[in-house]
Amino acid sequence: MRDVAIIATAQSRHVRAAAATNEVELIQPVIQEATERSGVGRHDFDFTCSGSSDYLAGQPFSFVMTLDAVAAWPPISESHVEMDGAWALYEAWVKIQTGQADTALVYSYGKSSPGDLPRVLSRMLDPYYEAPMWPTSVDVAALQADMAIRAGVTSEKAMAEVAHRSRTAAASNPHAQLTSSPEPAELLEDDYLAQPLRRHDCAPITDGGVAVVLAAGDRARELCDRPAWIRGIDHRTDGHHLNLRDLTSSPSTAIAAEKAGVAAGPVQVAELHACFTHQEPILRAALGLGEDVTVNPSGGPLAANPMMAAGLIRLAEVANRIHSGEVDRGVAHATGGHALQHNLVAVLEGEG
């Protein structure tokens, strides 16, 4: 495999509603910032790949318009996934592995505010047996949380502590949407949103985007003082039908973690795409992370959750910590589908 690194990242200031700012206006400054930081000329990327969702945009082929946010004239080698941007990064990594590209621009964005997000996400369910009942994303997550609590994976108190820790950590994240939290005991006095989930257990609804630049080998070393090398990356899916899955564990994350080589060295930091508090311990277990691993120092999705971008943001957050020299090795996780169905795991390392 070729050595490939994240050499630059940028994020929007994530907000509850970007209002009249459309997707192009939302992502264009982010792409520009990442491009400038990377030192790659805006017309010099060998490959460009993005991730977004038509169902969020309320428009078929919505990514067509967003192409206006990149320098696609003269024409570029470009592709798009209907998945979180972490998978757009995966496609770009594959492209670089073929030898057809040395640099790549990856971006993703989501503007969830115009619709009723939990109801929109119910459309992801199997159309014959599950979707007709319109269970929202929160309803499905509550089923998972309930099973996790019954299985002893977590507790409502532990979940409140995850929420408190994440949002308090986000105080130092300039991109975060939620940056403070009442104490766990106070959170537990709240009413249920969908038992056993309370509002604090759920990621907020967020508009935002992220851009990341990849470069291979010497090109990465030339452009970046301390590239965040992708030492391993893999993605796997679990089944879809809720009654056929053990929702208290994440087998696909465990396979991806093994393939990506998470256990091959010490993990100093992990950014996990856990949109609900109970999913953090499920993912910790699947990734084999010990108690000493710092999880979601950015605040994670509980502090800002732009759909289709929140997974790629996890990679960007780990990369930022490697770029700054704060850590030498970290793990990033991204997810898609309901209740952690589809999972991507990447191991990032500094040189040395």
Added chain:
Amino acid sequence: MSERVAVVGIGQTKYTAVRGDVSLPGLVREAVFRALEDAQMTLAEIDAIVIGKAPDFFEGIMVPEHSLVEALGAVGKPVFRVHTAGSVGGSTAIVAASMVEAGIHERVLTIGWQMQSCSEAMWALSVTMPFQQQLVAGAGGYFAPYIRQYMARSKAPDDTGVLVALKDRQNALKNPYAHLHEHDITYESVKESLMLWDPIRYSETCPSSDGAIAMVLTNERGGDAAAADGRPPAWVHGTAFRSEPAMAAGRDQVSPQAGKDCAAAVYRQAGITNPREQVDVVEMYVPFSWYEPMWLENLGFAEEGKGWQLTHDGVTAMDGDLPVNCSGGVLSSNPIGASGMIRFGEAALQVRGMAGEHQIDGARTAVGHAYGGAAQFFAMWVVGADKP
């Protein structure tokens, strides 16, 4: 890194207006199991799955591949979803090929599908968005003015489109999977059909189809093994995609630069310097008849303004020296998300010598082509009977 890629299995469903007898997973599995049978493989031997389709609004299911996982035997495997406008079937095959080429996976199953009977695609494409140019009446309404511009520039005879439609629909009679089998079609019947978006007549436009195609891609070892077993593979000689914005100053929508660049890139990889001479058969994305002469020029098979002459001279007919769309093309079957991959798959069938009644004898090198959006997204591959 840089493994050779071989197509060793291709499976298609019968394309039709309404496949009311199968569920979505049932439709997809039909193509998948035919491809696996052709490849002499089982689902268990597949390392990864790459799926493409056109907008999720067409079926009213958001990211439907999530609920196909069990039906595809994909639990515990990587499933990847590509979405790149009308070119998606081609892009999807290219992404799948790149996973083999990069040495990441050995056997990749790639699928393109659409069940258009779940909705009305023309109106699903025509939603009104604030501050955006309206498509008004689907793709035909969008492309008609560019076709008129082509007619004005090239001075092509008015009936060029009629000849293309007649040829493709007659070719479709030789393809059991084609949606339209119009046994009574004539030059007059095409010409007298209803004018929908001047100059595009009803018989010069693609149908709306349900259907799926699947292909099994593997590395050199897998390709050699298939060949040794008497099942000829199609070897991938080049892949490329190119994109340009919907609106840009200086953009030519009649012969887009992205299409020219895509062709140049894929020919360079395949060592093709004279496409008209070196390519034996072409499957190009022609959803409206006039796009045959337009793409013949854009892809370098004819000089600018001269593409229509190839059509009129019979060069693009099955017995011509550059047969185009022997399968009947998009004009005869159009499950949108699959249509690009059908072009890629039909090109591969030709060089494998497995295209049945619409086989071109001795085809060694074939081009598969797809486009999408406002004629701004292009995906192409070159496949050959010989190892690159």
